[in-house]
Amino acid sequence: MTVLPVPARRRARRVTSRAVEGQELVLAGVIAVLWLVLGLVTSTFFTASNLQNILFTMSGVAIIGVGMTAVIVTAGIDVSVGSSFAVVAVIIGRAVRDAGLGPVPAVLGALAVGAALGLVNGILVAYGRIHPIIVTFGTMNLFRFVAYQIFAGQQVDGVPPAFAFLGGGAPGRTLGVPNAFLLAAVLAALAWFAMRYVPTGRHLYAIGGDAVAARLAGIRVSRRLLGVYALTGLVVGLAACVTIGGSGTVQQNFGTGLELEVIAAVVIGGTSILGGRGTVLGTVLGALLVATVTSAVTLLDWSSDLTQLFIGVFIVIAVGVDLVRERRRRNL
Amino acid sequence: MATALPRELLRLRGIRKRYGGVTVLRDVDFEVRAGEVHALVGENGAGKSTLIKIASGAEPAGGGTITVGGRRLAGGSTTAALDAGIATVYQEPQLFGELTVAENVFIGRELRRRGLVDRAAQRARVAELLARLGLDPAIAEVRVADLPVAEQQLVSIAKALTGPARVLILDEPSAILTDREIERLFAAIRTLRADGVGIVYISHRLDELAVIADRITVLRDGAVVATKPVRELCVRSIAELMVGGSLAEPGASAATSGDGPVLLAVAGLGRTRAFAEVSFQVRAGEIVALYGLVGSGAEHIAGALYGISPADTGSIAVGGEPVRVHSPKDAARAGIGMVPADRKVAGVFAGKSVGFNISVGDLPALSRVAAWVDRTREREVAAGFIRRIAIKAPGVASLVSTLSGGNQQKVVLARSLAGRPRVLLLAEPTQGVDVGAKEEIHRVVRGLAEDGSAILVVSSDLREVLRLADRVLVVRGGRIGPEFGRSAAQADILAAAAGDPVGGGGARS
Numbered sequence: 001m002t003v004l005p006v007p008a009r010r011r012a013r014r015v016t017s018r019a020v021e022g023q024e025l026v027l028a029g030v031i032a033v034l035w036l037v038l039g040l041v042t043s044t045f046f047t048a049s050n051l052q053n054i055l056f057t058m059s060g061v062a063i064i065g066v067g068m069t070a071v072i073v074t075a076g077i078d079v080s081v082g083s084s085f086a087v088v089a090v091i092i093g094r095a096v097r098d099a100g101l102g103p104v105p106a107v108l109g110a111l112a113v114g115a116a117l118g119l120v121n122g123i124l125v126a127y128g129r130i131h132p133i134i135v136t137f138g139t140m141n142l143f144r145f146v147a148y149q150i151f152a153g154q155q156v157d158g159v160p161p162a163f164a165f166l167g168g169g170a171p172g173r174t175l176g177v178p179n180a181f182l183l184a185a186v187l188a189a190l191a192w193f194a195m196r197y198v199p200t201g202r203h204l205y206a207i208g209g210d211a212v213a214a215r216l217a218g219i220r221v222s223r224r225l226l227g228v229y230a231l232t233g234l235v236v237g238l239a240a241c242v243t244i245g246g247s248g249t250v251q252q253n254f255g256t257g258l259e260l261e262v263i264a265a266v267v268i269g270g271t272s273i274l275g276g277r278g279t280v281l282g283t284v285l286g287a288l289l290v291a292t293v294t295s296a297v298t299l300l301d302w303s304s305d306l307t308q309l310f311i312g313v314f315i316v317i318a319v320g321v322d323l324v325r326e327r328r329r330r331n332l
Numbered sequence: 333m334a335t336a337l338p339r340e341l342l343r344l345r346g347i348r349k350r351y352g353g354v355t356v357l358r359d360v361d362f363e364v365r366a367g368e369v370h371a372l373v374g375e376n377g378a379g380k381s382t383l384i385k386i387a388s389g390a391e392p393a394g395g396g397t398i399t400v401g402g403r404r405l406a407g408g409s410t411t412a413a414l415d416a417g418i419a420t421v422y423q424e425p426q427l428f429g430e431l432t433v434a435e436n437v438f439i440g441r442e443l444r445r446r447g448l449v450d451r452a453a454q455r456a457r458v459a460e461l462l463a464r465l466g467l468d469p470a471i472a473e474v475r476v477a478d479l480p481v482a483e484q485q486l487v488s489i490a491k492a493l494t495g496p497a498r499v500l501i502l503d504e505p506s507a508i509l510t511d512r513e514i515e516r517l518f519a520a521i522r523t524l525r526a527d528g529v530g531i532v533y534i535s536h537r538l539d540e541l542a543v544i545a546d547r548i549t550v551l552r553d554g555a556v557v558a559t560k561p562v563r564e565l566c567v568r569s570i571a572e573l574m575v576g577g578s579l580a581e582p583g584a585s586a587a588t589s590g591d592g593p594v595l596l597a598v599a600g601l602g603r604t605r606a607f608a609e610v611s612f613q614v615r616a617g618e619i620v621a622l623y624g625l626v627g628s629g630a631e632h633i634a635g636a637l638y639g640i641s642p643a644d645t646g647s648i649a650v651g652g653e654p655v656r657v658h659s660p661k662d663a664a665r666a667g668i669g670m671v672p673a674d675r676k677v678a679g680v681f682a683g684k685s686v687g688f689n690i691s692v693g694d695l696p697a698l699s700r701v702a703a704w705v706d707r708t709r710e711r712e713v714a715a716g717f718i719r720r721i722a723i724k725a726p727g728v729a730s731l732v733s734t735l736s737g738g739n740q741q742k743v744v745l746a747r748s749l750a751g752r753p754r755v756l757l758l759a760e761p762t763q764g765v766d767v768g769a770k771e772e773i774h775r776v777v778r779g780l781a782e783d784g785s786a787i788l789v790v791s792s793d794l795r796e797v798l799r800l801a802d803r804v805l806v807v808r809g810g811r812i813g814p815e816f817g818r819s820a821a822q823a824d825i826l827a828a829a830a831g832d833p834v835g836g837g838g839a840r841s
Contacts, residue, residue: 199442199449202431206439209428216426218440276430 023270023321027285034292042299050295052178056168056246058284058291059180063239064262065269065283066184066191067118067232072266073195074228075208075275076125076132081236081262083143084117085255088240090147093156093250096163103162110237117143118233119226126225140259148252156250163245172245180242184284187235191280204228208275264311265290268318272326289314339365341401341530342387342418342499348395349382349554356382357554359396364499364530369521371533371541371562374551375574376793380534383551384501387532388420389413401498419492420501423508427484427491429477434458436476437491461490464527465520482513486520493524500524501532506540507626518544536625538567539831552576568827575794575822592616594652595786596668596755598637601646606632607810610646614755614786619777621789621797624807625829631673633807634759634790638670639663650755669693669753671744673760673790679744680732686743687714687728693747717746721776738762738769745776756780759790774800794822 038045064081071078092110095101101109117139124135164171165179172179195201206214207221215221244250269286271278293310297303340363349357357379364370374380385391387398392408399405400416413420427436434454435442443450443457459469465486476484485505492500502521506514521531521544533545541548542562549559550573557573565573592615602608607629614620624630636643639657648655648666655666663670672679681689691710714728723742725735732743741761748756758777762770777800781787791797797804804820806813806828814828 197448197451199444202435202442202449203439205430206428209430210426213426213428214439276428 023318024279024282024285027269027282027289031285031289031292034289034296038292038296038299044299045295048176050299052173052176053168054288054291054295055181056172056178057294058287059178059184060239060242061258061261061265061290062184062284062287063180063187063235063242064232064258065265065287066187066280067228067235068262068266069269069271069278069280069283070191070195070204070228071132071232072263072271072273073204073208073275073278074225075211076225076228077263077273078118078121078136078229078232079133079259079263080117080121080136080140080143081232082255082258082260083140083147084114084233084236085240085243085258086147086252087117087143087150088113088237089244089250089254090150090156092240093159093244094150096244097156097159100160101162103165106162107238107241110241111234112237114233114235114237114240115230116233118230118236121233122226122229125229126222147254151252155252159244159248159250161245161248163241165245166242167245167247169246180245183238183242187238188280188284195280200224200227205276208277210276261290264315268311268314270318270322272322273319274326286318340399341366342532343399344383344387344396345399346396347383347386347393347398349379349386349391350394355554357386357394360551360554360556362387362549362556362559364532366498366528366530367525368546369525369531369533369544371535371545371548372551373535373538373541373548373570373574378551378574379554380551381503382554384420384503384532384534387413388418388501390420414495417496417498418501419495419497419499421485421488421492421503421505423504427476427487430475432473432475433462433479433487433490434472436487437461437494441494457494458490461493462486464493464523465490466516466523480513482509482516485509485513485517489520497529499530499532501534503534504536504626505533506535506537514540537831538570538827541570542567550574567830568823571826571830572823575826592618592784592786595650596637596788597649597652599647599649601633601636601643601648603632603636603641603643603645606641607636607807610812612805612812614788616754616784616786617781618803619781619787619789619801621791621801621804622807622812623791623794623797623804623825623829625792628807628829629810630790630792630807631759632810634670634757634788637663637788638668638672638757664751664753667752667754668757669748669751669755670757671741671748671759671761673763680740682731682733684732685729686718686723686725686732686735687711689732689743690714690717690746690750693750713750714746717749721746721749722772736766736769738765738773741765741769741773742776745773749780753785755786755788757788757790760792761789762793762796770796794826797825798822 035045044050068078068081088110091113092106095109096106121136121139124130125132128135161167166172166183168178174182195204203214203219203224206217206219207224211221243254265286266278266283267273267286268289269278269282269284271282290311294307297307343363345361347357347360360379360383362372362383372380372383382391386393386407389408389410389412397404398407400418403416405416406412428439431439434451437458438454443453445453455472458472462469462472467483467486471479471483476487479487489500505517509517525531535541545562547559548562548565548570550557550570552574594613595616596614598613599611601610610633612620622630622633632641635641637648637657639659639662642658648657650666650668655662657663657666657668660670681692687710691705691713711728717723718725718728721742723746724739732740735743761777762773765773777787789797789800798818802818804816804825806816806825808829808831816825
């Protein structure tokens with residue numbers, strides 16, 4: 001205790017806990033404006049196929065984002081999701097093609113493999129007490145190696161359409177909306193509810209705020225950590241099904257850089273990278289914003305490099321806003 | 333006891349505690365009655381926090397008994413203590429900023445309905461508690477991070493009261509509060525007292541005890557010196573009990589001050605909400621101490637002189653020349669060196685060698701063509717300091733983290749000396765350092781003064797201040813109070829710092 005905070009005279013702004021956070025409203029507003037402008041500027045934006053495409057591309061990121069949000073709220077991170085995604089995809093792709101696995105066992109298998117990989121991360125973080133970035137950086141390379149071994153130098157072609165109901169094509173839609181997006185929306189709604197109303201979910205915020213104090217308050221910190229990493233593995237498995245359903249091919253570079261897309265969506269969605277704050281709703285909006293920007297750059301016939309620029313700017317703005325908020329609180 | 337019900341809610345009898353070879357508590361008796369505020373005071377290291385830890389079950393006692401409401405309590409278990417009704421609020425609020433007040437109060441033991449957090453029930457229960465503490469019940473749904481510190485403090489108390497609290501231990505609840513905020517705290521405490529809760533109140537601010545406490549127990553060197561009703565005591569008499577009859581131990585060398593040139597001159601220094609109108613001078617060869625209790629602002633003044641958090645107003649002059657100190661770099665260039673408080677946080681690079689830690693203080697002087705570091709000279713300089721101020725380290729290459737606290741502190745001292753400062757600021761230079769190393773550090777500091785440096789010590793260790801300093805300036809409420817000389821009595825200085833309006837005479841030497 002070197003320098004004590006000087007007690008505040010100024011009254012704090014009273015911000016009550018609301019269902020929708022300020023940052024989420026801002027994000028929704030930005031997306032609405034973008035859609036409006038794109039609708040006016042291009043003739044193709046508000047076509048069914050383009051909107052279906054946006055919703056389908058964002059759903060994989062949003063599904064994994066559910067787990068990633070929980071992880072980052074506990075002040076952790078999981079950079080291995082791209083690699084575990086590849087492992088699940090190659091195993092399930094082969095099982096469906098070579099062993100003729102049906103859709104239900106295939107999805108269950110994908111979930112099981114994903115959860116198993118997530119458990120590896122969870123055990124190392126929760127009980128090995130190793131920093132999450134180190135653990136998952138390690139397993140990122142490890143899982144990628146495992147995936148390459150299974151690929152054995154060949155991409156998996158001609159996967160039968162067992163997951164067509166999750167894919168981007170016509171069989172993968174209900175009333176014109178991609179099933180993958182509906183799945184992501186249901187998952188996100190469940191997670192949002194759990195992190196807001198279920199004690200275990202609230203505990204994640206406490207752990208991210210101060211793990212020691214959380215333990216003293218009677219929260220089983222290790223078990224919760226194990227849970228969020230396993231959950232992330234589980235949703236990675238689901239996202240892999242969506243992607244296989246969309247393409248029918250499992251390429252060797254599957255999932256490369258996926259972790260950064262997911263983390264970008266989470267951070268743009270207002271989740272603090274320092275832990276203790278964030279919502280799944282924000283993450284879904286973040287994923288939607290990224291998908292919108294990607295689509296816009298294509299529709300406007302701009303260089304696709306610009307997508308990176310825009311995403312980068314959004315991340316910097318989101319993190320900047322977070323830091324400013326944090327600093328303002330310190331100065332109270 | 334003839335009375336049917338014991339009036340003592342909590343009774344500690346013959347509590348003993350040793351850490352390693354050091355006795356921290358010897359046969360301490362302490363009790364709290366229903367509906368009283370019992371203040372526990374003592375100097376740093378007198379054993380207050382250890383006693384509190386034992387009462388709250390965070391530490392087992394080395395001997396003695398604890399009874400709550402006449403029933404024996406097994407020590408060393410926080411849950412047992414909580415179940416028995418002993419709730420403790422620590423100095424730093426242990427709250428989660430992103431959760432609401434209601435969620436914080438119930439974290440880990442949420443009220444549930446069908447497996448979900450029953451927000452409505454929590455809100456209702458918390459609103460009741462908040463109203464009892466004089467807070468707006470509407471803040472139940474406000475995020476804790478959005479509340480001012482004082483309200484956070486009261487929320488911590490609300491959290492402690494959710495259990496069957498019969499005894500409430502408050503560890504320096506007022507240290508970081510302003511006067512107006514303290515009034516709110518006191519109002520809450522009075523309400524609880526009226527409800528029959530027994531309150532243990534720890535504080536360094538002796539002047540507030542007359543306002544809030546019913547009885548006072550003074551600890552000195554791990555033993556109870558007195559337990560008396562507050563009306564029988566005044567600030568001065570409490571201070572005397574805290575420090576004992578002992579006079580200041582004489583310093584090793586005679587005072588050398590008085591005739592050297594003024595090296596550090598501070599005039600009208602101020603920073604909003606931290607300190608104001610701070611003016612003093614330190615001459616070459618002189619050691620001046622700023623002494624203040626926690627929250628007095630003394631550490632902020634040191635921070636401003638070293639540019640950590642620059643002053644808004646006033647001027648600083650080094651060797652007669654005015655200097656602008658807006659960063660530690662400015663301070664170093666102006667010839668001001670600093671040994672920061674809390675070496676673990678702001679002092680040593682624990683994973684680096686002794687040589688690295690010392691030479692980082694003055695890399696340009698050790699560099700060739702002002703570019704790369706001359707490793708040979710780095711070693712020589714570090715080795716020189718190891719000899720000069722007797723750092724006990726196997727060698728220049730040893731990791732700092734392997735050294736004892738006292739020797740780590742000497743390494744930090746050596747680093748600040750590597751830049752050859754004319755003015756040296758020392759913040760809590762011997763905090764957490766054993767007695768032998770303390771003595772050695774004091775000797776080194778005196779040696780530096782004799783060699784012509786101007787030295788400013790900021791310390792909350794009264795004995796250290798008296799041993800080391802030629803003059804002691806008391807800091808209170810962000811202002812410089814009375815000045816004392818070497819021969820001043822400890823009780824006078826403590827009384828001045830703790831809020832005796834008369835200032836204990838303020839004898840100028």
